[in-house]
Amino acid sequence: MSNSTDSEIIPRFPPDRCGLALAAGVLGDKWVLMIIRQLFYGVARFEDIRAEIGVPKSVLSARLSSLIEQGIVAKRPYKPEGGRTRYEYHLSRTGFDLAMSLLALLEWGNRHLDLAGAPIGPVRRSDRSKLRVALLDEEGSEVALQDIRLADLSKSC
Amino acid sequence: MSNSTDSEIIPRFPPDRCGLALAAGVLGDKWVLMIIRQLFYGVARFEDIRAEIGVPKSVLSARLSSLIEQGIVAKRPYKPEGGRTRYEYHLSRTGFDLAMSLLALLEWGNRHLDLAGAPIGPVRRSDRSKLRVALLDEEGSEVALQDIRLADLSKSC
């Protein structure tokens, strides 16, 4: 009932108003993040995805269906020259918009988890300079995590 | 074996060099993201976490142990005035660094998922202006997602 400490850095809100709780429902699965990662990499075919991450076919089938149903992935037929029609999976706009989340997660994993080799991360296409994820205000200047709180967005200025 | 399309927006790298694959191993669970969300909100006690998100005790116990083992969460005793010693869980530095990922996920959920009410999100503490997650270069100017690629960070300039 009561709060446990007085260290309320961030006020609490009901879960159903928080996109994070919903997002957790979508992405909180061992394979879903891996599958979406593959789709970002341009791996589009069922068998390619399965082979690269080692997910069982039945699970891949189920997860892709669910992602399609949720509008995150789209399935479309295509025909390789002189082959029969096959299918490929690709991210919808909604799915593509997960990019920033994945980059943030990548950055975190690079920094804190045990990588086997040199890390990879986002660089600017033109000059290859390193990039990082940050919080910006409306004017485009950076805001530190300590200077924020969560608030109802409908009534903030 | 071969790539499925020629639309290689992002080059492929082996999973063991990618923090994202590791991060997926840590966060790819229905309850873990929810638990970490609670910890961010300042909910620190076992029973409080359990009650707010409805996770079974056995699962909460297992997940917290695993998060502690991975250095994401720390457990510490505390004594409420005139009560016996209890324990509270809080995010370690590593855990706290997930903040940016969670904010990105929150933003995505707010934009694309079906919220029950008005969304909540990060605002600047001082003036309550809305904030958003973005990619920055070293000078602090914003870079669009279309202008990036993933690269080996050890050899980029």
Added chain:
DNA sequence: ATCCTGGGTTTGAATTTTGAACTTAGCCTG
């Protein structure tokens, strides 16, 4: 005609998750 391959579905065994019951430790009350 038969084989091969991509994209699945089915199946039954192994694993995980679940909720309920039980445990433990210490404070508080009578």
Added chain:
DNA sequence: CAGGCTAAGTTCAAAATTCAAACCCAGGAT
């Protein structure tokens, strides 16, 4: 001091999920 209460777990059997392997099917290639 006996008994109750609570937070924080643990244990257990039943239910749900996952897994690997087998099977299916369509169309092209041999």
